Amino acid sequence: PQPWPGIIQAYPDRIPVPSGAKVITLGEGNTPLLPAPHLSELTGCEVHLKVEGANPTGSFKDRGMTVAITHALASGLKAVICASTGNTSASAAAYAARAGLTCAVLVPQGKIAMGKLAQAVLHGARILQVDGNFDDCLELAQKTAIDYPVTLVNSVNPVRIAGQKSAAFEICDVLGRAPDIHCLPVGNAGNITAYWAGYSEYAGDGVVKNTPRMFGFQAAGAAPLVHGEPVADPDTIATAIRIGSPASWDGAMKAKNASAGLFEAITDEKILEAYRLLARKEGVFVEPASATSVAGLLATVADGRLPKGSTVVCTVTGHGLKDPATALEGNVEVEPLAVDPTAVATALDLR
Numbered sequence: 001p002q003p004w005p006g007i008i009q010a011y012p013d014r015i016p017v018p019s020g021a022k023v024i025t026l027g028e029g030n031t032p033l034l035p036a037p038h039l040s041e042l043t044g045c046e047v048h049l050k051v052e053g054a055n056p057t058g059s060f061k062d063r064g065m066t067v068a069i070t071h072a073l074a075s076g077l078k079a080v081i082c083a084s085t086g087n088t089s090a091s092a093a094a095y096a097a098r099a100g101l102t103c104a105v106l107v108p109q110g111k112i113a114m115g116k117l118a119q120a121v122l123h124g125a126r127i128l129q130v131d132g133n134f135d136d137c138l139e140l141a142q143k144t145a146i147d148y149p150v151t152l153v154n155s156v157n158p159v160r161i162a163g164q165k166s167a168a169f170e171i172c173d174v175l176g177r178a179p180d181i182h183c184l185p186v187g188n189a190g191n192i193t194a195y196w197a198g199y200s201e202y203a204g205d206g207v208v209k210n211t212p213r214m215f216g217f218q219a220a221g222a223a224p225l226v227h228g229e230p231v232a233d234p235d236t237i238a239t240a241i242r243i244g245s246p247a248s249w250d251g252a253m254k255a256k257n258a259s260a261g262l263f264e265a266i267t268d269e270k271i272l273e274a275y276r277l278l279a280r281k282e283g284v285f286v287e288p289a290s291a292t293s294v295a296g297l298l299a300t301v302a303d304g305r306l307p308k309g310s311t312v313v314c315t316v317t318g319h320g321l322k323d324p325a326t327a328l329e330g331n332v333e334v335e336p337l338a339v340d341p342t343a344v345a346t347a348l349d350l351r
């Protein structure tokens, strides 16, 4: 069998790149659609996790970035820029390194997880920490890309969305249909826009007969789509989705409305509960923002909005190793214990 070629070459007729362009790929996509037995039992549904932490840089951003960097290289410009809560910057830095392009990233100072910063550093990105939030960073990045010869690779760049549609294609290809319900964490709203475009495209072309209801979940302190207006000072432990003014607002609304979906706010407490549950019961280590989809799923079970027997996919968007600090800071019942080498069995209560 051929090795997986990355999403551009896996879906060449659906993800266009300039003719003759050199494709920049790290083998992104083809991530596990993992059955979740514990969540299925809890919900009375057939729940699958789309494990996007399995992408090359540990998040779903790689699907869009392979396309954005391939276009950027083909354009002849030598540099790319993005604003990020961390994952976009890690992905842009890696793909730019692969392409031989300069990468600049604007991140909110003190509000990006350690693993993501480490990635951008090691891939050689120029990292600018901004005294502000993601929304401020995005505005600055957009301005810079207008005034200088540098390509913006945030999801306001439509080719990013085109690449991220591939996750919906993969899910349909594995299930042989679209799920009944798709749950996502929502921040800047590019991903929910992309999934809906992907499902709609497959249904429009008759590859599948159905489209899912799109359930989008935001952190309670950063829930502009739930409130119907931007949030000036977004705050949540899920730093990846600490966003007050989503760029793809219209795309998210369209996905919700056209699919009879919903948006819901999830407290940090519930996000962390789902974060621990995924790790302890499903064996899947995600970053906190990613657990928002699962916390949302459980919230809609609790209030009766999730029809029993549904086929559900929850995207878990980023790997748990991105944010080791949150895993260790007060979220574990089991503290690492110092032991005498002769006392291991005793410490474990083994008899």
Ligand code: F0G
Pocket (backbone or CB within 6 Å): 059, 061, 083, 084, 085, 086, 087, 088, 089, 155, 185, 186, 187, 188, 189, 190, 191, 192, 240, 241, 287, 289, 290, 317, 318
């Ligand atoms: N989950 C993770 C782990 C993310 O990094 C992001 C977004 C989202 C969910 C939300 O996706 O923005 O398409 O609605 N992270 C961006 C970044 C903002 O800069 O890495 P969205």
